[in-house]
Amino acid sequence: AENAAVVTNECLETQSTDASTTGSSPPSSHSRNAIPEDCGLVYANIPDIHEWGVFTMVPRQKGSPVNRFGDIIIQWPDPSPMRHDPSLCEDGACPPRQGLLQYTWNGQETGGHNEGRKRVESVVTGLGMCARTTSEAARKHNIIPLVPRVDEGGLTRFDSPGAGAITQYHNYTWWFTKDVEAGEELLYSSSGKIPIIAGDQMTDTRVAPSKPSLDYLKKNGYCIDNIRPRKSRVKEAGRGAFATRQIPEGAIVAPVPVVPVKREELMAKDNTHHKSKEQLLLNYCLGSNTSEWLLFPFSPSINLVNHFHDPNVKLQWSHSSLEIIGQYRHSPNTNKNPPILMLEMVSTKPIQEGDEIYMDYGQAWEDSWWKHTKEIWKPINEHYTPSYVMDDAIRMLRTEQEQKEHPYPNNVFTSCFYRYSDRTEEERTIAKQRNQKDSASLNSFRWKLTRGLYDLKNLRPCSVLKRLEDSKGRSAYAVRMFNRHGLDEDERIPEDQLHIVTHVPRAAIRFSDKSGTTDQHLTFAFRHEVGFPGINFLEEALRPQ
Ligand SMILES: C[S@@+](CC[C@H](N)C(=O)[O-])C[C@H]1O[C@@H](n2cnc3c(N)ncnc32)[C@H](O)[C@@H]1O
Structure with missing residues (x-):
């Protein structure tokens, strides 16, 4: 939340600058951020406190679903201890979590605890990372999640090169626990997020002095229900993101808040047990093979956008993120963690309701996938039943x-x-x-x-x-x-x-x-980040001068 505070309201301006195609220099292009009339959920920066939150644009009833479809969860078994080593804790007090570990949940809350040998962190995308939390004691929460569904998304180890390359945890749906008015913020109880390591403390949400008006949300928020999950039309890809309504060319399809992650953090700790070299999370990160930094995007359904060489969306830096990154360039202390940054997913052609959303993951990804299917992947014929x-x-x-x-x-x-x-x-x-x-x-x-x-x-x-x-x-x-x-x-x-x-x-x-047996642990599971050359712009700013 502290990091998010650095992202100013300018991020919500309707004009943005595009750094996605060139990498280090940001050329300018303009995109429209018009909230569709029937948009039900928006992600907005809360005035005065400069934190991001999720708001409903229509009244909701207790017992109704927040969305008709749920989010995916990515299990992060036995994260590398570099950033948050329990041995660094003294008298029950541990150093604060950093990077993506600030946003993860205890794996036992999502049923992921058996994925690891000692510790599992769950990356709960969508509302689990976009909505703010409140303590159980404060009793201000108005949404709760139900259990996720678990399956292979149609990609089995017996016949698919995509087995183990996608998460099996999906459809994590949220429900209202109270009647909620239009314009109210969605809050969930932080108890699920309380980290495994004793001594970590969750701070309670900062309450905005005044509720943002519907008008403010319409003008300044990003719509976060333009896309939804469904089985992809791409063979071997698993699930995909689909348009819930018509979207004109040049419009913002979704905001893409991202957490910067160091590539080395996503190396599996123990290769004899977690046989593949990199964590599954890598497949959901944006990056380029010339950068040690990766970006983990987390708004609803954004992680489900698949690759196609003739895409209908592209990513660009938001105006405010360019400013933040610019400040890094001039900051002498480049060792600190970069804050949450905001990208925008913009349509490059008109999109119809029900169309699958595709990005171009780039040549390096395509080459790697091609090599995987032709040279690395082999069907498994041993006895296995999930x-x-x-x-x-x-x-x-x-x-x-x-x-x-x-x-x-x-x-x-x-x-x-x-x-x-x-x-x-x-x-x-x-x-x-x-x-x-x-x-x-x-x-x-x-x-x-x-x-x-x-x-x-x-x-x-x-x-x-x-x-x-x-x-x-x-x-x-x-x-x-x-x-x-x-x-x-x-x-x-x-x-x-x-x-x-x-x-x-x-x-x-x-x-x-049993731990280490599900598809994400397969020795030959595909691993490659989604290509985003625009990361070089960040990398350059973070490089020690
Ligand atoms: C960011 S995820 C996209 C969501 C993913 N399809 C899912 O079901 O969770 C990237 C992964 O999706 C799969 N994928 C995406 N585009 C693909 C394509 N064109 N062909 C095969 N697999 C694809 C690959 O496993 C890749 O590592």
Whole structure:
């Protein structure tokens, strides 16, 4: 937020300067930023406090979706410790997060925690990065997210060179928790964003002295519902971005706020486990092979724009970003982190409703993709079934004993929705006493449904010991619960406890993918940034003089 404050309202002016085609020098072209009459959501710089926020242009009802389509999430397993090393924390206080890590969520909030061995950060694009947050205690939030969908977007490791090159986490939808008036800001609770490392503090949102008027938002905001996700028309590309309405030539299709990231941060930490060399995030960054900097764009659906040699949009620096970068050129301290910058995605031809949006990713990307499909990629024919397919296919779960005869595929295990902290003090004391008396005794509890139990952060490994049928013929299970990395302290079952839970319904048990086995970890998964020569302009400004 502090960085965003540097981006002034000038960024929202209707005229912009184009640095995308030449790289280092910014030629001028003009684009129109007219908000369509029926635009429902805008991204605007809040007057007085100079922070960016998301606003609704129409009244909304409690229980209705913010958008009819959700955002993608990119899982960032075991980020390189360079920028935020827990070993740098002293007495529970850690150095502040920098770069993209300032905006990520704890992976367990999005169900991504099994993607990594120790730590997973979730990059929640769209509203998760554009909307501002408020603390749970302040109770000012008016939107909440639901669970994402997880699948391969039609690209399987058995037949597609695109397998592992796109994220499997998508359709992360947001819902209103209150009735909201036209012009109100969308805020969500920051609890999901509280970082994994103890000691990090979230600051609460700064409240604007006065609410921006609808007129101000129309004149100064960027429309952020001109594009939406859908399966791409490009074979092997996965999902794509499509126009939700007609867009004239030369108009701003979407704002493209970007976080600068150092290329070296996206190297996977451990190549023996995360077999591909670079993180999946690289495929969603803008850059050029001559720059050590990358830009991660994050407005809704922007990350879904695919490559085509005959594009209908291009990227250009916003006027204000050019100024900020210009200031860097003259600043003697070039070592500091560059702030959030703003690009604009501008139509280069008239676009019809339903058209797919394409950019030209450039020759280096095309060459790399060509090499990947012709020389590197090979179909995989080993036995593999992703967890979401197992969940659909296997309704009745096998006990540990049955699995000896009839095992599940190697890449999956079972997880249960369970909260150890739901046990009453009394239950815990009895368990403790029993443990002290007889080390062989079991602690067995009855599963019960409590509020919020089906949140993804409450998933933990569990093994099925017994299957029973209830009076209505439905299966219920007795399971042993385990701990996993990243669990909150009060959720950890004491190491010396054999924690058995009975009457667990099938709905509370899920298949999960073992760490390092999903497509994004495939050895031959494609990795290349989206070509954006305009980054050279930033690179030049940041280079020590
Ligand atoms: C910025 S993402 C675009 C969104 C992506 N299609 C998805 O489903 O998440 C870039 C990645 O999309 C895929 N892609 C984009 N354009 C493509 C094309 N023309 N052919 C094949 N794959 C493409 C590649 O995997 C690339 O690394």
